[in-house]
Amino acid sequence: MGAEVTSVIKRSATAVAAVVLMAGCAGSGIAIPAAQSQAALLFADKCGVCHAIPHPARHRAEEWPHYVALMEQRMAERNIVALSDMQRALIMEYLSEHSR
Ligand code: HEC
Numbered sequence: 001m002g003a004e005v006t007s008v009i010k011r012s013a014t015a016v017a018a019v020v021l022m023a024g025c026a027g028s029g030i031a032i033p034a035a036q037s038q039a040a041l042l043f044a045d046k047c048g049v050c051h052a053i054p055h056p057a058r059h060r061a062e063e064w065p066h067y068v069a070l071m072e073q074r075m076a077e078r079n080i081v082a083l084s085d086m087q088r089a090l091i092m093e094y095l096s097e098h099s100r
Pocket of ligand 1: 046050051054058070071074075078080093095
């Protein structure tokens, strides 16, 4: 009887954890600066395809060009439409403005 109750509690705790994890992966769950700006929307659109959008403060301004170049390689590998020069410039400006 006691063991049964414990296992029910454990199971529902696991279910709650799973829901929290899924919300975290949805991308929209993460709060990014100036989220409604054109640059932020473009960033969320282009950089949330393969993983949750990273927060701009995750890296320093001088580190972002390296990551964006790497990500463009990842896009090419998966036949995902590349960034145009204007899109790259807008995303880079947004990332460096809100970087660490
Ligand atoms: C085509 C899929 C894809 C897209 C689109 C993509 N990424 Fe990534 N990203 C990856 C993969 C795969 C990794 C894991 C590391 C690796 O393989 O390079 C990664 C890792 C990262 C990392 C390094 C790890 C970390 O958490 O700090 C950052 C930062 C990052 N991505 C940022 C971006 C940004 C910014 C964009 C938009 C310009 C973007 N990603 C778009 C696939 C993608």
